[in-house]
Amino acid sequence: MVAGRVAPERLGLEGERVSLIELTHVGKVYGTGDVAVQALKDASLTVDQGEYVAIMGPSGSGKSTLMYLLGCLDVPTSGRYILNGNDVRSLDEIELAAVRNHEIGFVFQQFNLLASLEAWRNVELPLLYGGERRRHVRRDQAIEALERVGLGHRYHHRPVELSGGEQQRVAIARALINRPALILADEPTGSLDSSSGTEILQLFEELNEAGVTIVLITHDPGVGSHAKRLLKIRDGRLSNSDARPTMGGATVAAQGSRRGPAGGALGASSL
Amino acid sequence: MTLGDTLRTGLSAIGGHRLRSALTVLGILIGIAAVILTVGLGQGAQDEVNGAIASLGTNLLIVTPGSVTSGGVQGGLGSASTLTIGDAQALGSHLDAPDIAAVAPQVQKTMSMTAGISNWTAPVVGTTPSWLGVRSRTVAAGRFLTQADVTSEAHVVVLGELVAANLFSSPASAIGAKVDLNGVPFQVVGVLAAAGSSANTNQDNLVTVPISTAQSQLFGGPDRRSVQAILLEATSPATMSAAYQEADSLLLQLHGITRPALADFTITPQTSLLSTASSISRTLTVLLAGVAAISLIVGGIGVMNILLVSVTERIREIGLRKALGATPGAIRSQFLVEAIILGVVGGVGGVLLGVIGAIGLPHLIGHPVTLSPVAVVAAVFVAALVALAAGVYPATRAARLVPMEALRSE
Numbered sequence: 001m002v003a004g005r006v007a008p009e010r011l012g013l014e015g016e017r018v019s020l021i022e023l024t025h026v027g028k029v030y031g032t033g034d035v036a037v038q039a040l041k042d043a044s045l046t047v048d049q050g051e052y053v054a055i056m057g058p059s060g061s062g063k064s065t066l067m068y069l070l071g072c073l074d075v076p077t078s079g080r081y082i083l084n085g086n087d088v089r090s091l092d093e094i095e096l097a098a099v100r101n102h103e104i105g106f107v108f109q110q111f112n113l114l115a116s117l118e119a120w121r122n123v124e125l126p127l128l129y130g131g132e133r134r135r136h137v138r139r140d141q142a143i144e145a146l147e148r149v150g151l152g153h154r155y156h157h158r159p160v161e162l163s164g165g166e167q168q169r170v171a172i173a174r175a176l177i178n179r180p181a182l183i184l185a186d187e188p189t190g191s192l193d194s195s196s197g198t199e200i201l202q203l204f205e206e207l208n209e210a211g212v213t214i215v216l217i218t219h220d221p222g223v224g225s226h227a228k229r230l231l232k233i234r235d236g237r238l239s240n241s242d243a244r245p246t247m248g249g250a251t252v253a254a255q256g257s258r259r260g261p262a263g264g265a266l267g268a269s270s271l
Numbered sequence: 272m273t274l275g276d277t278l279r280t281g282l283s284a285i286g287g288h289r290l291r292s293a294l295t296v297l298g299i300l301i302g303i304a305a306v307i308l309t310v311g312l313g314q315g316a317q318d319e320v321n322g323a324i325a326s327l328g329t330n331l332l333i334v335t336p337g338s339v340t341s342g343g344v345q346g347g348l349g350s351a352s353t354l355t356i357g358d359a360q361a362l363g364s365h366l367d368a369p370d371i372a373a374v375a376p377q378v379q380k381t382m383s384m385t386a387g388i389s390n391w392t393a394p395v396v397g398t399t400p401s402w403l404g405v406r407s408r409t410v411a412a413g414r415f416l417t418q419a420d421v422t423s424e425a426h427v428v429v430l431g432e433l434v435a436a437n438l439f440s441s442p443a444s445a446i447g448a449k450v451d452l453n454g455v456p457f458q459v460v461g462v463l464a465a466a467g468s469s470a471n472t473n474q475d476n477l478v479t480v481p482i483s484t485a486q487s488q489l490f491g492g493p494d495r496r497s498v499q500a501i502l503l504e505a506t507s508p509a510t511m512s513a514a515y516q517e518a519d520s521l522l523l524q525l526h527g528i529t530r531p532a533l534a535d536f537t538i539t540p541q542t543s544l545l546s547t548a549s550s551i552s553r554t555l556t557v558l559l560a561g562v563a564a565i566s567l568i569v570g571g572i573g574v575m576n577i578l579l580v581s582v583t584e585r586i587r588e589i590g591l592r593k594a595l596g597a598t599p600g601a602i603r604s605q606f607l608v609e610a611i612i613l614g615v616v617g618g619v620g621g622v623l624l625g626v627i628g629a630i631g632l633p634h635l636i637g638h639p640v641t642l643s644p645v646a647v648v649a650a651v652f653v654a655a656l657v658a659l660a661a662g663v664y665p666a667t668r669a670a671r672l673v674p675m676e677a678l679r680s681e
Contacts, residue, residue: 064679073594074675094598100674101596108678112591116287129596133273174595 020181020213021047021070026079028065039065043079043238045231047215049181052208054216054227055238062236064186067217071104071184072096084181101130105175109187111167113159119146119170120155126178145173149203165196172203176212183207185216189223201226281608288581295577296617299658302567303621303650308628309563310646313556315639320549330372331405331541332503332515334358334522337534353526353535355496356482359399361525362503368517370510375402376498378485384478386438386450393434394477395452397485405504408474412442413461420460421481424488428457432465433475452480455488503538511540571657574613578606578665589669590677599670606666607659614658618651625650 028040040062047053057063068074069081072088075096081088084103091099105126106112113122123142132138143155149169159167168188175183185204189197205226208214218224232239285292336353359376362368378397383390396402403415411432420427428450430438439445442462450457457480466474480489482498505514515538522536523529582589589602597605625647629640 068675068678071594073590073678074673094600097593097596097598100594106594108591112587112594112678114283114588114591116283125592126595128276129592129598129601133276135276178596 018049019046020049020051020084021045021215022080022082023070024080024082026069026076026081028062028069028074029077039236040069040076040238041236043236045238047182047213050208050211050213052204052214052216052226052228053231054218054224054229055231055233056218056221056224057233058219061233062238063217063219063233065236066233066238067184067186067215070182070215071106072099097129101126102178103181105172105178105180105183107168107171107175107183107185107188109190111159111164111171111191113167113170113174115159118156118158119151119162119173122159122170123155123174123177126174130178141177142173145177146170148176149173163196164192165199168192168196168200169203172200172207176207181213183212183214185214187218187220187223188216189220190218197223277604277608278612280605281612284581284585284605284609285612291577291580292613295573295613296620298570298573299567299614299617299654300570300620300624302563302570302657303618303654304624304628305563305566306560306653307622307625307642307646307650308632308640309559310556311625311629311640311642312632312638313552313559314641314643314646315633316552316556317549318641319639320552330505330508330511330514332505332511332518333539333541334362334501334503334518335537335539336497336499337536354498354501356498357496358522358525359498359501361521362501362518367521368514370506370514370517371503372506373401373405373504375399375405375502375504376482377402377500377502378482378490378498379500380485380490382453382489384434384438384450384452386445386448389438391434391437393431395485395489396477396479397482397489398479399482401504402479402502405502408466409464410461411464413446413459415461415463416479416481421483424483425481426455426457426484426488427460427481428452429461429463429479430459431463431475431477433473434478435459435462450478452478452489515540567653567657570617571661574610574658575661575665577613578610578662579668581609582606582665582669585669586672586677586680589672590674590680593672593674594678602672603666603670606669607662610658610662610666611655614655614661615651617658618654621654622647622650 023043023045026040026043027038030037030039043066055063055066065074069076070083072083072091075089083099086095086099086103088096088099100106113119114125120139120142123145124138127138127141132141143152146152146155146169149172151166151169151173154162154166159170162170168191172183172188175185183204188204189200192200201223204214204216208228214227216223216227224230334354354376356376359374362371363374365371375398379394381392382395383392384395385391398416399421400416400418402408403410410429413429415429416427419425430442430445430450432442435442435445438450439448445459445462448459450459463475463479486496503514503518505511518538519531519534523531523534526535528534592602592605626642629642632638632640
């Protein structure tokens with residue numbers, strides 16, 4: 001069974017919506033002086049527990065920057081980012097590593113599996129860095145996570161022995177193993193054929209229905225349409241849209257409001 | 272992460288690049304083997320010199336005739352025949368020279384010798400029975416010269432081990448046999464035990480005869496009382512300088528010389544010669560070990576280079592590990608452990624190669640190689656340390672990578 005890690009103290013009474021991500025007027029500048037590039041401008045965004053949000057934009061739009069910021073792989077130049085109660089800008093490198101370890105499960109376009117390790121040893125990595133010292137516990141949990149994505153029988157295969165879709169499932173198992181508050185997926189179907197891609201998106205929907213919060217970043221409207229809320233990003237500016245993705249969409253940014261117009265409701269209903 | 276986890280991660284990474292890791296290890300391995308072998312060779316040479324000192328007798332003083340001034344012209348060292356049997360007898364007096372335990376006058380000339388159809392050429396040493404003790408030699412078969420032999424100018428000879436081996440089938444068969452020295456017949460009464468070689472002189476390639484016989488029957492010459500050297504044995508290593516003083520003043524007095532600067536003899540402690548040889552071999556060892564250490568450092572640079580390549584090549588892996596929650600410390604220790612594994616494998620391999628070399632090399636070059644267990648254990652530690660030092664910079668670089676940039680790189 002799939003379950004997102006939901007901190008009890010952050011679950012409001014009577015299923016009240018609880019925000020997981022609070023991005024307030026966040027900007028990111030790369031470089032300094034003449035070569036400075038404003039990759040992200042005044043982005044504000046709230047994602048509640050249990051939401052399934054797609055952030056869509058063409059390449060160069062700043063969506064990767066946003067993904068790195070959301071994933072605590074980089075820190076904002078300005079603004080405020082609170083992830084599950086942690087003010088990210090105030091954290092040092094070691095604390096950021098702990099936040100990435102506990103709060104976030106990454107799914108990448110290129111799967112990013114380590115070729116020399118068997119599937120279960122790829123999946124156990126977050127447990128390893130999370131401080132679980134007992135190898136048999138890590139192994140059991142890794143196999144359990146692989147079972148959740150339907151690959152329990154292939155736990156000892158190396159990545160080269162698995163199809164693209166299977167590799168991405170291993171990556172998803174790895175993302176799930178620490179029961180993170182958030183699954184952050186960067187073009188998760190970008191390297192897959194359409195049927196494998198559909199399977200992965202289906203898996204995401206199942207995970208979301210079981211309560212896992214998902215933020216999916218893509219350039220593909222077909223992929224973005226699977227999410228329950230769609231945000232668009234263009235030229236470093238983030239804008240909200242309808243719950244059902246359309247190509248137009250509203251241009252009003254969330255601007256630090258506690259929830260998107262429709263996403264909040266969906267987030268609540270899925271908890 | 273436990274140490275086992277870190278080791279497992281390091282081994283996986285090394286296993287992923289077998290050829291490259293093997294070449295890196297080779298650099299360390301050759302360095303360690305070179306250090307072990309040169310130190311071993313030096314130690315072997317040192318042992319050889321020390322052995323030679325012991326075999327010559329550590330309490331040995333050698334008196335040789337010095338230059339003599341005649342008609343204002345000073346001859347070269349050893350040009351004079353100023354030492355006599357009488358000097359040797361006087362030095363043997365326990366009253367005048369209480370710190371001299373034994374005295375052996377010596378004359379020497381290289382001669383050809385025949386026994387049956389075999390012939391050989393070796394130094395013939397004419398001396399007295401005390402020579403055996405003074406030179407710390409022993410007899411393997413038969414007996415050594417006796418005072419009676421000297422008194423009666425007996426035609427008896429004691430063979431060195433090498434001479435006996437060249438003239439006779441066995442030391443035992445030599446006893447009682449006849450040997451002609453320059454055509455003069457002598458009877459073999461004993462064979463000396465092997466003493467090995469020292470300072471480029473083979474101590475087993477000689478024969479000894481009574482000094483009286485040598486002077487009257489073999490060497491001839493105008494002054495049959497003169498000797499070429501007088502070997503003195505001090506009562507102990509501690510009394511060497513006292514023995515030196517006694518011999519010096521006694522000989523000055525006997526030769527009627529008032530100014531020590533004009534002495535017609537020279538007294539040399541045997542050990543001073545050898546300690547020079549010893550210090551030369553030590554210097555050479557240090558030099559060679561230095562060259563070997565440089566090759567070890569080159570091996571260390573190889574480790575650093577490979578790890579830097581590894582960091583660059585695995586930059587995405589590092590980014591991924593950081594994304595999954597690896598702290599900078601975890602990344603750093605991963606690379607340091609890889610470095611140490613390479614170092615230890617190289618160190619152990621180098622020790623194995625060094626030991627094989629230590630066994631094989633003496634057969635090739637004829638010099639002994641002495642391996643000390645301490646050096647062997649130290650070599651492995653040094654290898655690990657060199658690799659660790661080489662790993663610090665690449666590991667720190669890996670640890671400092673910004674995860675975002677690391678993940679983005681291709």
